[in-house]
Amino acid sequence: MTRPSTLGGLRATDHVQRTVKEEIRTNLTAALADGSNAFPGIVGFDDTVLPQLERALLAGHDLVLLGERGQGKTRLMRTLVGLLDEWTPVIDGCEINDHPYSPSCVRCRRLTAEAGDDLPVAWKHREDRYGEKLATPDTSVGDLVGDVDPVRVAEGRTLGDPETIHYGLVPRTNRGIFALNELPDLAERIQVALFNVLEERDIQVRGYTLRLPLDLLLVASANPEDYTNRGRIITPLKDRFGAEIRTHYPLEVDEEIGLIAQEAHLAAPVPEHLIEVVARLARGLRESPSIDQRSGVSARFAITAAETVAASALRRSALTGESTAIARICDLPGVLPTLHGKVEFEMGEEGREHEIFAHQLRVATAETFRDRLRGLDLAGFTARFEEGTTVETGELTRGDELLDQMGTVPGLAKVLDRLGLGDAASPGEVASAVEFVLEGLHLTRRLAKETVDGVTVYGA
Structure with a gap:
């Protein structure tokens, strides 16, 4: 099937814009109905972890996988990308993968107003809509959310211009799945930066008057707190995750x-x-x-x-x-x-x-x-x-x-x-x-x- 390359061509098709969680819900429901394996390569979780995971995804919840090392948490997170649509349209050149029907960043809104139905559209494969970060103590808010780009400021833009922002990993995974490994290792002040992502579904960068609505599924992994002693998931952040799922080693x-x-x-x-x-x-x-x-x-x-x-x-x-x-x-x-x-x-x-x-x-x-x-x-x-x-x-x-x-x-x-x-x-x-x-x-x-x-x- 030929994929349209402009906004006008996309409107002429039967394409319907859906959120990431709607995509996952639809595709998982179809997989469950026809008996296909929605989580290939996962062994020993069929009657324990997977039913809980399926309920969380169908409910549209962000989730934490909690378990000891070597229980397949990362492998399980990476299989979730198979539940996304194979191809999805984005505005060509957009850093945060805006949908052509509803641009949110300043650049894409301006381009849409200028180009109209000639707005260039690119197509992104589901494998490119998955982002992953190993949480380490030196991870910063800028890494996850974003920061001022000094190069753009040096080019003559003012500090008040939203286009001077260099987006972090989370907004760059907009309209996809973002996985955060070893969440307790993230400093508590950095965990606070995820509050808005999980609840208000937006980001705030420094002092900018910027509300950037995000559409993503956030999945995190963690070892039990009583073992790691390296940190903890702060209580307000735990409350914002919809589900906490315990993994385990093979039972048989x-x-x-x-x-x-x-x-x-x-x-x-x-x-x-x-x-x-x-x-x-x-x-x-x-x-x-x-x-x-x-x-x-x-x-x-x-x-x-x-x-x-x-x-x-x-x-x-x-x-x-x-x-x-x-x-x-x-x-x-x-x-x-x-x-x-x-x-x-x-x-x-x-x-x-x-x-x-x-x-x-x-x-x-x-x-x-x-x-x-x-x-x-x-x-x-x-x-x-x-x-x-x-x-x-x-x-x-x-x-x-x-x-x-x-x-x-x-x-x-x-x-x-x-x-x-x-x-x-x-x-x-x-x-x-x-x-x-x-x-x-x-x-x-x-x-x-x-x-x-x-x-x-x-x-x-």
Whole structure:
């Protein structure tokens, strides 16, 4: 469809001017009616956060997303742009995206009076109607709202001329969505500058007699105040937001696994059972009394862990000449030290960080072993060790070397099937499954295990 380039051409179409919140309400209602996904890429919020968010948007409310780090608040805010119309008309060259039917800034009112139906019209894509700012203590009113532009004053304009104003991020996102990350980090005097934006829907710049009506959806994110201790959302500002929505970490293991699968960029294949171990590890840390739960354990913890496990497999392949890099259970302990910085421990746990991680990893592995292989006859594995045989493995042991030590094991096909590897499993995948079974048998007290200098020996 050809989009008109003048005001007269736009009037000749069936275009109807709508506010941003009307656009969102109409498009969200249509998405709900036809069952399409209005928030792509959001995992684990279907029955909790999203219904609250949908109600807030349908009501036309500005909102705050409140939750610990790594719960997907920013991702959720960025999906809202998909609820805007794909294209919308603006007056060509306008800094604040005035609609051709109702110009509000001094420049656009003057141009409309001069050009009439020949007023040039441009079209803005919805991706360009989203603005985002990370609130930092050094953020100023000028950054958000605007300030006097000394260059324009130097060009000869008087200080009383509204066109000497350099607009801030909020008015430049007029007729769009503005997201403010970590709102409590914003100094209280700066938060006051948002009062008019949220209530009167206008801005005031210094001493100018200027009322600039704004049409936007304001969305903010924040960590719980009892954790951050860096600042707070002042009470009058909280009152001006229409909704406060609490986010959370994935509630089910399957949701955590789905999130890792969606977000992780893996340098080498990581079998499903290892992804589940990583997911259970993250969940175990969130429930551990040794971890500061006010800080939380970010979803980025599990994503980074999966990526590092894959990198460990790739490293083994490069160092040993293994034909295909496939992650195994032996890759997990080596990645734990790199993840300590993503977790805050309770006071008194100093020096026990590695011990806590190792314990939670053992628990996560045992839970996955029981869940995946419950009821399966693993006598073929244990019988292999009753004769006094031992199997040596480690992060630098090739998969084919491990399989040579194990030989033929009765019941292995059923194990591969339970682990989702099937009949066409590669040698690397078979080695990953075998090592997982050995570790599980050890954790359920059916095999002995000794680890020295990165080399692990399983025996009866």
